[in-house]
Amino acid sequence: MGRPRQFDEQDAVTRATDLFWRRGYNATSVRDLGDELGLTPSSLYRTFTDKHTLFLRALDHYRATESVQAEQRLDTDGRPIRQVLRDWMLWLVTCPADGEPGRGCFVVNTATELGATDDQVRQRTEAAFDVTRQALRSLLCEGRRNGEPTTGLDLDAAVELLFTTVLGLRVRERAGHDPERLATAIDAVIGALGPMPAEPS
Amino acid sequence: MGRPRQFDEQDAVTRATDLFWRRGYNATSVRDLGDELGLTPSSLYRTFTDKHTLFLRALDHYRATESVQAEQRLDTDGRPIRQVLRDWMLWLVTCPADGEPGRGCFVVNTATELGATDDQVRQRTEAAFDVTRQALRSLLCEGRRNGEPTTGLDLDAAVELLFTTVLGLRVRERAGHDPERLATAIDAVIGALGPMPAEPS
DNA sequence: AACGTATGGGAGCGATCGCTCCCAAAAGAG
DNA sequence: CTCTTTTGGGAGCGATCGCTCCCATACGTT
Numbered sequence: 166m167g168r169p170r171q172f173d174e175q176d177a178v179t180r181a182t183d184l185f186w187r188r189g190y191n192a193t194s195v196r197d198l199g200d201e202l203g204l205t206p207s208s209l210y211r212t213f214t215d216k217h218t219l220f221l222r223a224l225d226h227y228r229a230t231e232s233v234q235a236e237q238r239l240d241t242d243g244r245p246i247r248q249v250l251r252d253w254m255l256w257l258v259t260c261p262a263d264g265e266p267g268r269g270c271f272v273v274n275t276a277t278e279l280g281a282t283d284d285q286v287r288q289r290t291e292a293a294f295d296v297t298r299q300a301l302r303s304l305l306c307e308g309r310r311n312g313e314p315t316t317g318l319d320l321d322a323a324v325e326l327l328f329t330t331v332l333g334l335r336v337r338e339r340a341g342h343d344p345e346r347l348a349t350a351i352d353a354v355i356g357a358l359g360p361m362p363a364e365p366s
Numbered sequence: 367m368g369r370p371r372q373f374d375e376q377d378a379v380t381r382a383t384d385l386f387w388r389r390g391y392n393a394t395s396v397r398d399l400g401d402e403l404g405l406t407p408s409s410l411y412r413t414f415t416d417k418h419t420l421f422l423r424a425l426d427h428y429r430a431t432e433s434v435q436a437e438q439r440l441d442t443d444g445r446p447i448r449q450v451l452r453d454w455m456l457w458l459v460t461c462p463a464d465g466e467p468g469r470g471c472f473v474v475n476t477a478t479e480l481g482a483t484d485d486q487v488r489q490r491t492e493a494a495f496d497v498t499r500q501a502l503r504s505l506l507c508e509g510r511r512n513g514e515p516t517t518g519l520d521l522d523a524a525v526e527l528l529f530t531t532v533l534g535l536r537v538r539e540r541a542g543h544d545p546e547r548l549a550t551a552i553d554a555v556i557g558a559l560g561p562m563p564a565e566p567s
Numbered sequence: 568a569a570c571g572t573a574t575g576g577g578a579g580c581g582a583t584c585g586c587t588c589c590c591a592a593a594a595g596a597g
Numbered sequence: 598c599t600c601t602t603t604t605g606g607g608a609g610c611g612a613t614c615g616c617t618c619c620c621a622t623a624c625g626t627t
Contacts (some may be wrong), residue, residue: 166571166572166573166624166625166626167571167572167573167574167623167624167625168572168573168574168575168622168623168624168625169573169574169623169624169625170573170574170575171574171575171623172575187482188483189392189479191390191392191393192392192479192483194613194614194615195614195615195616196613196614196615204575205574205575205576205577206576206577206615206616206617207574207575207576207577207617207618207619208574208575208576210615210616210617211573211574215615215616216615216616267481267482268482269478273478273537274478274479276537276540276541277470277474277475277478277479277537277540277541278390278393278475278478278479280468280540280541280542281388281468281469281470281540281542282389282393287541287542290541291541294541318554318557321550322550322551322553322554322557323554325547325548325550325551325554326531326550326551326554326555326558328534328551329531329534329535329538329548329551329555330527330530330531330534330555331534332533332534332537332538333529333530333531333532333533333534333535333537334530334534336474336477336478336533336534336537337530337533339477339478339481339482340477340478340481340488340491340492340495341481341482341488346526347526347530349522349523349526349527350523350526350527350529350530352523353519353523353524353526353527353558354527354530354531354555354558356519356523356558357527357554357555357557357558367594367595367596367601367602367603368593368594368595368601368602368603368604369592369593369594369595369602369603369604369605370593370594370595370603370604371603371604371605372593372604372605373605395583395584395585396584396585396586397583397584397585405605406605406606406607407585407586407587407606407607408587408588408589408604408605408606408607409604409605409606411585411586411587412603412604416585416586417585417586
């Protein structure tokens, strides 16, 4: 009943995510959002309550799209886990560069900007981090089952090392660092998992 | 000539650094700064020109104190470089916790918040990053001269890996992650440098 | 066609933003 | 002392902040 919307709510959230991702929370004004989404203030507030709620929705949208896409790429299709990890990390540091480098990871950017003060945000960023850690753990477990041991590192240590490195890579991509240098770091951390096991004959 | 200041300029910069460090640039208002520094707007602007200039001074002050202190701790006093690195990284993720955890690194926080848009800021954060990388490189070189090779990794790879890991650790400290988990990541990356060489008899 | 309901548009709210100006107070220079 | 210079204090500038309200519009319902 009533007059239908002239805009697509999901599309609006996507655009809002894009803007928050690039500029951060505090540097993005409601008027900026209204211009970018093509919404008047009344529509924006009736639909999304307020700026903070819209930001939380943007964060959830990011987790449901970008983050999920990232974890899908951690699925082995029978490939060696070192290759999966390498391709995944290389993709992480180049995917935001498509069209526009220096965006980094929305979750990481948000955690550093608001994580220390905003509990609702912190809860979401920590959940996103946990998902990534869990995906890494699963991958390493699968590698062990398939005879690709990570020598010299127990499971916890390998997960923490990889996860920490990924956060560092995200920051460096945001900072505009040379992708080749990031690739060097990626190869180094893959090597830290131990020598590539011999191909079964 | 003229009336002398009733406040210490260096002390004011220190307090401003503290506030910018905790809240970031955009979330810190000039009135917040005035209250924290005990300065009226007129004194603040006469002394520091404007908010942005004061921020740059805060960034420089941080580099001249915290960053320099960090690089001093990378000096080997004849200790094995693995021990130096380990102690250094452990200190990095616990030093901001003295009194107040979740501050992270001012340079890293700033690079993610403003690095993509503010060239003057970017220039400073990149300079700070270069200093850290150079310090790591020097340490590794010294280790090689003293018969502590970093097996399996050439110099560039080791530097990039360590530097990236440090950025990740800084983000995680800012995010309030468990220090013990960070210690696990630290031990893992130290182990990635290769086995500890045997003690010379 | 008439009604009920939610929308898009926009003026504008009080508060705060970064910043400026004016003036009395305070100390060195003569 | 007087003069000069710079300070601390504070009112308040125009602009923008996040947000609210009102109303004509447009669609589903009956």
